[in-house]
Amino acid sequence: MAELIEGVNPTRMELLKLKERVKLARKGHKLLKEKRDALVMELFDVIEEARGIRGNVERLLREAFEHLIIAESVMGVLTTQEAAMSVEESVGVDFANKNIMGVLVPLIEAQREKKTVIERGYELRETSAKLDEATDKFEDSIEPILKLAEIETSVKLLAEEIEKTKRRVNALEYIVIPRLENTTKYIEMRLDEMERENFFRLKRIKSILAAREVTEAPA
Amino acid sequence: MRTPFEDIESKLLAKQIQALNKHLPRERKTLAELLKEEKPSIVCRDGSTHRFIKEELRKLSSLLPTYCHNKLRLPIYIELGPTEFGTGIARIRGEEECKLVNKILGVKPNGDKVFIYRPDIRKLRKELPTTTQYVFTLLT
Numbered sequence: 001m002a003e004l005i006e007g008v009n010p011t012r013m014e015l016l017k018l019k020e021r022v023k024l025a026r027k028g029h030k031l032l033k034e035k036r037d038a039l040v041m042e043l044f045d046v047i048e049e050a051r052g053i054r055g056n057v058e059r060l061l062r063e064a065f066e067h068l069i070i071a072e073s074v075m076g077v078l079t080t081q082e083a084a085m086s087v088e089e090s091v092g093v094d095f096a097n098k099n100i101m102g103v104l105v106p107l108i109e110a111q112r113e114k115k116t117v118i119e120r121g122y123e124l125r126e127t128s129a130k131l132d133e134a135t136d137k138f139e140d141s142i143e144p145i146l147k148l149a150e151i152e153t154s155v156k157l158l159a160e161e162i163e164k165t166k167r168r169v170n171a172l173e174y175i176v177i178p179r180l181e182n183t184t185k186y187i188e189m190r191l192d193e194m195e196r197e198n199f200f201r202l203k204r205i206k207s208i209l210a211a212r213e214v215t216e217a218p219a
Numbered sequence: 220m221r222t223p224f225e226d227i228e229s230k231l232l233a234k235q236i237q238a239l240n241k242h243l244p245r246e247r248k249t250l251a252e253l254l255k256e257e258k259p260s261i262v263c264r265d266g267s268t269h270r271f272i273k274e275e276l277r278k279l280s281s282l283l284p285t286y287c288h289n290k291l292r293l294p295i296y297i298e299l300g301p302t303e304f305g306t307g308i309a310r311i312r313g314e315e316e317c318k319l320v321n322k323i324l325g326v327k328p329n330g331d332k333v334f335i336y337r338p339d340i341r342k343l344r345k346e347l348p349t350t351t352q353y354v355f356t357l358l359t
Contacts, residue, residue, distance in 0.1 A: 028235050030301040031355050035239060037307065038299060038353050041341055096270035098349050099263050102242040107270050107349075 005183045010190035018187065022180045029172040035101060036165045042100055043158045050151040057144045064137035071130040083127050087135075091142055103161045105154045108146045232357075239355040241265040244294065250279055251288040261294070269294070271349045279350060282322050283315065291315040294352040297340060301357065307337045323347075 008014055072080045092111040097104045244261040253259040259271040271293065280288060291313075298310040310332055311320055317328035323346050324339050335343065344351060 024231055027232055027301070027357065030306065031236065031239060031357075034299045034301070034306060035353075035355060037337075038340075041337070042344070045341065045345060094258075096258070096260070097268060099242040099267055099269040099352075101353050102239075102265065104267055107272070 003179060003182070004186055005179055008183055008187070010187045010194070012191065015184065015187045015191065018180055018184045022177065022184060025172055025177050025180060029169065029177065032165060032169045032172065036162060036169055039101060039103075039158060039162045039165060043155065043162060046151055046154050046158060050148075050155065053144060053148050053151060057141060057148050060137060060141035060144060064134055064141055067130055067134035067137055071128050071134050074128040074130055079127070080131065083131060093146065100158070101161070103157050105157055106150050108150045110143050110146050236355060236357075242267075242269075243296075243352060243354060244269065247292040247294065249289050250276065250283070250291045250293055253293060254280060254288070269349070269352075275347060275350050279319070279347070282319060287315050287318070291319070293350050295319070295347070295350060296354045297335075297343070297351055298354045298356050300355055309335050309340050311335065 008018075068080070075083075094109040094111055096107040096109070098107050099105075241264050244263055246261070248259075248261055253271055253276055259273065259276060260268050261271075263269055276293075279291070279293075283291060295311065295313075295316050298312070302308050311317065312332045314331050317331060317333045320326055320333050320335065320343065321328060324335065324342060326333055326335055326339060
């Protein structure tokens with residue numbers, strides 16, 4: 001059961017103030033509930049988008065590493081490393097943000113064009129075709145990896161925000177509003193009680209005065 | 220006549236709504252302006268930057284005739300808040316905005332505003348994830 005607000009004076013002024021606060025808290029609660037529902041909706045959409053992407057990335061990387069292992073066994077580890085060192089960095093990544101209800105969600109875009117075997121930069125005479133295949137596979141997996149990073153970060157950030165909003169909604173629903181309502185009820189009861197006491201006091205005074213009049217009246 | 224309590228209440232509520240809407244842009248840009256930008260973005264009230272996806276802007280430009288590109292201000296606001304009909308109802312205002320919603324969802328506008336429900340909100344957000352934004356307000 002919700003408690004009362006401590007140190008509150010049972011006056012009509014205080015009662016009016018509290019009634020306004022209850023109204024305000026209810027409006028705030030409704031707005032926050034809307035935000036929570038919208039955030040949950042966004043989270044479900046992102047999760048739906050994420051379904052399958054992780055599996056796809058894992059499959060692409062597994063294939064790429066299989067080709068790399070074969071290339072290493074054909075060319076030797078040192079030659080493969082040498083070829084890898086001679087490749088220029090080819091992926092430009094554009095990081096930006098999109099704002100979903102105050103949550104800054106990353107927006108990652110890869111800026112690259114697929115390179116031909118000659119453009120990659122390693123010596124073709126010293127390398128195996130398996131290395132080209134491995135490179136192809138690794139290049140293909142870049143975009144899904146970036147998408148996965150974007151989605152998984154979004155899920156994490158949205159979930160955190162939902163938790164925060166949920167806590168606020170629950171605090172209003174189960175603590176603040178019931179406490180305000182209980183205090184309002186308490187003041188109303190106290191005011192009613194005071195009114196009854198006053199009424200009874202007046203009645204009592206009246207009866208005392210009436211009795212005095214009877215005794216003091218000349219016979 | 221308004222009582223002093225009502226004034227305080229409206230001030231507090233305004234403050235709360237402001238805090239809920241800190242993700243809104245300081246100034247909206249038209250579709251035509253954004254199409255010209257290399258990295259189309261706007262600055263939000265909390266100081267952060269919100270980037271639009273170019274592909275999405277191109278999609279919007281294909282849905283609307285060219286003379287509307289200078290009138291459509293982005294992001295489109297999806298206004299959420301408690302209404303007399305309950306919760307989960309959103310309002311979208313503006314002539315061009317209504318035309319767009321009509322084209323995407325097939326919902327007929329009522330003058331320069333349109334009311335949509337949760338499944339439609341979801342569909343709209345899926346279609347336009349960066350060019351729409353939620354606004355929290357009292358829809359009265």
